[in-house]
Amino acid sequence: MINDALKNLARFLLLILAQGLIIKNIDLGTYINPFPYVLFMLLLPFNTPSWLVLMLGFMTGLSVDMFYNTVGVNAAACTFLAFSRHFILQLLAPREGYESTMEPGVYSMGWPWFVSYAGILILLHHIFLFYLEVLRFKEFFHTLATVVLSSLATLLLVVIIQFLFMKPKTKSS
Amino acid sequence: MKNLLTFIYRNYFFFLFLLLEFFALYLVSRNNFYHRAGFVNSANGLVSSLNSTYTNATDYLSLKSQNDLLAKEVAALRSKLITSYIDYNVKTQKINDTAFKQQYEFIEAKVVDNSTNRRNNYLTLNRGKKQGIESDMAVVSSTGIVGVVEQVSDNFCTVMSVLHKETHVNAKIKKDGNFGSLTWDGTDYQAATITGLPTHTKLAKGDTVVTSAYSITYPENILIGVVESFGIKSGETSFTVKVKLCTEFKKLEYVYIVRNFFKNERKKLEEGNKYDK
Incomplete structure (x- = not known):
């Protein structure tokens, strides 16, 4: 349990720093702004209490806001993600239910499940984020393009990060 | 009352969500409308020190081009020195002028x-x-306008770049003095748009665009960019001009913050105009 908390704390710090110091400085034009820090929210274990998920969402978003000078925008989007996560998990639940101490990652849940789970949540998060940031109806389609392209980039990064830094669990354990 | 509490307790997930969401939106709106963000911005201690460490490390990568830029600027300034002019005006006397008072001060910043x-x-x-x-x-670079200071902490400040949806700079075509309003449409970091330029303006591709004296923030005649294309949108009675910005926003390392010594006086006077709201 404590081990789990430490692991998540380390993940939180690494992802926020990576987002604020590295990803933010990679310039891929106005249409592609990936936010892979949401991986922290995606990977919280299934048995995390729902109020804690909400609070963590808010804090994670606010920490990223500090780097991006967008006070509250990421916090709002990330809280929304934490809220939706609850329902998406219910929606995608396998028949036999979740193993409660597991994390919802690529290796534990398999490809199709993770891509739909992460895809939906990332899209929701990005829609909320970019429309809140722009807040102008005139630029609707430009923002839509940003949302779609950035979501794809984030999804790709989220999968790559798991491939690079997480070990698949061997079947015997 | 008890029922209400039970209801809230039973649906605490939803209410906690609402609470946090509204707090976040409150922060957004407060930041948008009052420019007072308190502790959550990159001018605060932890994030700004992280950022300066990061820039300290990455600065070395662009030393060469920065040196070139500085050398060019030194050369330009040196050519304006009094020693680089021939004093052929020997017959008139030099007057030590007290009629001019300094209006702008430039503070160098990284x-x-x-x-x-x-x-x-x-x-x-x-x-x-x-x-x-x-x-x-105002914040300007050696090649043009950069933005406006927004939040200030003890040792750092954040600047709203010209590349922002709230940008409105009073821009003037240098050649003939007609002016319009410069905004950024969010797609290209090298281009901005001027609207409201009267149709009798004689425009040509490559015309220089500078800041106008109407701007209370920027000094007059600071370079903005050059005209790239122009036209009249259907249904409008003024030119819409696409401007290529002269400031290279991706390469900015050293900029100048401009203090206007007469700003408060002018602002106070203009605020007195009763019907000008």
């Missing part, structure tokens, strides 16, 4: 954080209250 790829871009500079920086001061 960019420790910068972005160009978002809809609303910001810079962070390593100058703050202790160096006399206040919000709403």
Whole structure:
């Protein structure tokens, strides 16, 4: 349990720093702004209490806001993600239910499940984020393009990060 | 009352969500409308020190081009020195002038954080209250306008870049003095748009665009860019001009913050205009 908390704390710090110091400085034009820090929210274990998920969402978003000078925008989007996560998990639940101490990652849940789970949540998060940031109806389609392209980039990064830094669990354990 | 509490307790997940969401939106709106963000911005201690460490490390990568830029500027300034002019005006006397009073002061600052790829871009500079920086001061680079100081902490300040949806700069065609309003449409970090330019303006591709004296923030005649294309949109009675910005926002490392000694006087006077709201 404590081990789990430490692991998540380390993940939180690494992802926020990576987002604020590295990803933010990679310039891929106005249409592609990936936010892979949401991986922290995606990977919280299934048995995390729902109020804690909400609070963590808010804090994670606010920490990223500090780097991006967008006070509250990421916090709002990330809280929304934490809220939706609850329902998406219910929606995608396998028949036999979740193993409660597991994390919802690529290796534990398999490809199709993770891509739909992460895809939906990332899209929701990005829609909320970019429309809140722009807040102008005139630029609707430009923002839509940003949302779609950035979501794809984030999804790709989220999968790559798991491939690079997480070990698949061997079947015997 | 008890029922209400039970209801809230049973649906605490939803209410906690609402509470946090509204707090976040409150922060967004407060930041948008009052420019007072308190602790959650990159001018605060932890993030700004992280950012300056990061820039300290990455600065070395662009030393060469920065040196070139500085050398060019030194050359340009040196050519304006009194020693580089021939004094052929020997017959008139030099007057030690007391009629001119300094209006602008330029404070050199280093960019420790910068972005160009978002809809609303910001810079962070390593100058703050202790160096006399206040919000709403203009920021310019050696090649053109950069933005306006927004938030100030003890040693850092954040700058709303020209690449921002709230940008409105009073821009003037240098050749004939007609002016319009410059905005950024969020797609290209090298281009901005001027609207409201009267149709009798004689425009040509390559015309220089500078800041006009109407701007209370920027000094007059600071370079903005050059005209790239222009036309009249159907249904409008003025030119819409696409301008290529002269400031290279991706390469910014050193900029100047401009203090206008007469700003408060002018602002106070203009606020007195009763019907000008």
